[in-house]
Amino acid sequence: MAKKHKCPECPAGEKWAVPYADFLSLLLALFIALWAISESNPAKTEALKTEFIKIFDFSPSNVVESETSNQQQYKGASKTPQDELEALKELTLTQQETIKKLKAALDQQENQVALQLPARIEFERGSADIVSQDVRDFLKYMVDFTKGLPSKIQVEIRGYTDNSDTALRSFDLAYKRAENVANYFIENGVNTKSISIKSFxxxxPLDxxxxxxxxxxxxxxxxxxxxDEQTQKSVIERLDTFNP
Known part of the structure; x- marks a missing residue:
C-alpha cells in the first residue's frame, strides 16, 4: 500500500490585509456619507467639520504656517467664492470703512446671504425726509453700486426709529423712511421688481x-x-472694482 504524503503547510498570508481592507471600506463609506451631507445640508457639514477639528486637535492655521510661500500663493489663488465671502465678512466686522470704500458685512440667514454696507442712512427725529446732502451723496453711490449688480439680487430696504413715540407710529415712520429711500432708487433707474421694504x-436699536x-x-x-456661487462672485468683483 502506497504511503500517503502529508500536504505541506501553506505559507502564512499577510494577516494585516483583511482588516486593512475592512478599514478602507469603512473609510470610503464615511467619505460618501460626508459628501452626501455636504450636498444636502451645508450647515450640518460645518458642524461636523468643527467636531472633527476638536477630535483630532487640528488647527487649519498650523497647516498654513507650515506651508512654503509658493504653496500659500497657490492656495490663495484657488479660493472659492464662499471663502472670499467669509474673508470679506471677517474684514468688515472688525472695522468701519468710509462710505466711499463701500466695504460690506455678510450675514448668512437660512438659504440666503445678506450683504449690508456698514454706513447707515440717518434721519432727523420724527422725520422721514431725506434732507442731508451727505445722505443724498451716499444714496447716489448706492444707486450706482446697485445698478452694477446681477439682476437676481434682491434689494431689501429696512426702516427703523428711536423709542420717542408709540410702537404703531414708530412702525409707520420707519416704513415711510424705507419707502422714501426705495423711491429714490427707483427714480434713479433701479428696477422696482428687485426692491422690497421692511419696517422694524x-x-x-443699535444701542x-x-x-x-x-x-x-x-x-x-x-x-x-x-x-449661487456665480452671483456671489459677481458681487465680490463689484466690490473690488467699484470706486464711487
Whole structure:
C-alpha cells in the first residue's frame, strides 16, 4: 500500500490585509456619507467639520504656517467664492470703512446671504425726509453700486426709529423712511421688481439707549441665494472694482 504524503503547510498570508481592507471600506463609506451631507445640508457639514477639528486637535492655521510661500500663493489663488465671502465678512466686522470704500458685512440667514454696507442712512427725529446732502451723496453711490449688480439680487430696504413715540407710529415712520429711500432708487433707474421694504419700527436699536439719534436710520441689504456661487462672485468683483 502506497504511503500517503502529508500536504505541506501553506505559507502564512499577510494577516494585516483583511482588516486593512475592512478599514478602507469603512473609510470610503464615511467619505460618501460626508459628501452626501455636504450636498444636502451645508450647515450640518460645518458642524461636523468643527467636531472633527476638536477630535483630532487640528488647527487649519498650523497647516498654513507650515506651508512654503509658493504653496500659500497657490492656495490663495484657488479660493472659492464662499471663502472670499467669509474673508470679506471677517474684514468688515472688525472695522468701519468710509462710505466711499463701500466695504460690506455678510450675514448668512437660512438659504440666503445678506450683504449690508456698514454706513447707515440717518434721519432727523420724527422725520422721514431725506434732507442731508451727505445722505443724498451716499444714496447716489448706492444707486450706482446697485445698478452694477446681477439682476437676481434682491434689494431689501429696512426702516427703523428711536423709542420717542408709540410702537404703531414708530412702525409707520420707519416704513415711510424705507419707502422714501426705495423711491429714490427707483427714480434713479433701479428696477422696482428687485426692491422690497421692511419696517422694524422701534425694534432692534443699535444701542442700549434706544432713544439715540443713530436709531433713526435706514439700512440696505442685498440678498442672494447662498448656493449661487456665480452671483456671489459677481458681487465680490463689484466690490473690488467699484470706486464711487
Amino acid at each position: 419700527g422701534l425694534n432692534q 442700549n439707549d434706544a432713544s439715540l439719534t443713530k436709531n433713526n436710520r435706514v439700512e440696505i441689504y442685498y440678498k442672494m441665494d447662498v448656493t
